[in-house]
Amino acid sequence: xxxxxxxxxxxxxxxxxxxxxxxxxxxxxxxxxxxxxxxxxxxxxxxxxxxxxxxxxxxxxxxxxxxxxxxxxxxxxxxxxxxxxxxxxxxxxxxxxxxxxxxxxxxxxxxxxxxxx
Amino acid sequence: xxxxxxxxxxxxxxxxxxxxxxxxxxxxxxxxxxxxxxxxxxxxxxxxxxxxxxxxxxxxxxxxxxxxxxxxxxxxxxxxxxxxxxxxxxxxxxxxxxxxxxxxxxxxxxx
Numbered sequence: 114x115x116x117x118x119x120x121x122x123x124x125x126x127x128x129x130x131x132x133x134x135x136x137x138x139x140x141x142x143x144x145x146x147x148x149x150x151x152x153x154x155x156x157x158x159x160x161x162x163x164x165x166x167x168x169x170x171x172x173x174x175x176x177x178x179x180x181x182x183x184x185x186x187x188x189x190x191x192x193x194x195x196x197x198x199x200x201x202x203x204x205x206x207x208x209x210x211x212x213x214x215x216x217x218x219x220x221x222x223x224x225x226x227x228x229x230x
Numbered sequence: 231x232x233x234x235x236x237x238x239x240x241x242x243x244x245x246x247x248x249x250x251x252x253x254x255x256x257x258x259x260x261x262x263x264x265x266x267x268x269x270x271x272x273x274x275x276x277x278x279x280x281x282x283x284x285x286x287x288x289x290x291x292x293x294x295x296x297x298x299x300x301x302x303x304x305x306x307x308x309x310x311x312x313x314x315x316x317x318x319x320x321x322x323x324x325x326x327x328x329x330x331x332x333x334x335x336x337x338x339x340x341x
Contacts, residue, residue, distance in 0.1 A: 146327055155331035156316070172328070202271060219263065221273035
C-alpha cells in the first residue's frame with residue numbers, strides 16, 4: 114500500500130511559467146490537503162479537497178493558484194505565471210475520513226520543492 | 231488567532247541523551263499533532279493527542295490542557311533521530327484540518 118505520492122520531487126521554473134504539482138493520496142483516502150512551507154517559515158494550510166470538490170480554499174492566494182481533485186487521477190495544484198516568491202516546498206496530505214482528528218491519522222507526501230529562477 | 235510556539239529552535243545532543251522539545255499553544259486549539267520531517271523533506275506523523283500521554287518506542291508525547299503545553303521526549307537518542315520536529319495544533323470547531331504549525335525544532339544528535 115503505497116503512501117501519499119507527490120511528483121515531481123523538484124521542479125524548476127522560470128518567472129512567468131506555469132507549475133503543476135501532483136498528489137496521489139493513499140489508497141482508500143478521498144480527502145486531500147495541500148500545505149506550503151516557505152523558507153524559514155512553518156507549514157501553512159492552502160486548500161482542502163474531496164473528489165471533484167473544493168471544500169476549503171481559504172489558504173490559497175487569490176490569484177494564480179488553483180487546485181483540483183478530479184474523479185480519476187491525482188490532485189493537482191497549479192500555479193500560473195510563477196514568481197520568485199512562490200519558491201517553497203509544497204506538501205500534500207491525505208486522510209480516510211473528513212477532518213483528521215486524534216483518532217484519524219494524517220499522511221503526508223514527500224513534498225515538491227519548487228524553485229523559481 | 232491560533233498560534234503554536236516551539237522551543238528550542240535548534241537542539242544539539244550527544245547520542246544516548248534524553249531529549250525534550252516543547253510546544254505551547256493558544257486558546258482555540260483542541261489537540262496537537264507531532265510530526266517529524268526528515269532531512270530529505272518527507273513528513274511523518276508521530277503522535278496526535280488531546281490529553282494525557284502517548285508512547286511509541288523511544289518517543290513519548292505529553293500534553294497538559296490546562297497549561298496549553300505539550301512536550302515530545304526522545305529517550306536514548308540516536309543520530310538517526312536527527313530531523314526537524316514540528317508541533318501542529320488542531321483548531322477547535324469544524325475546520326481542524328487546517329492545522330496551525332509551529333516553525334519546527336531542528337534536532338541534531340551526534341555520535
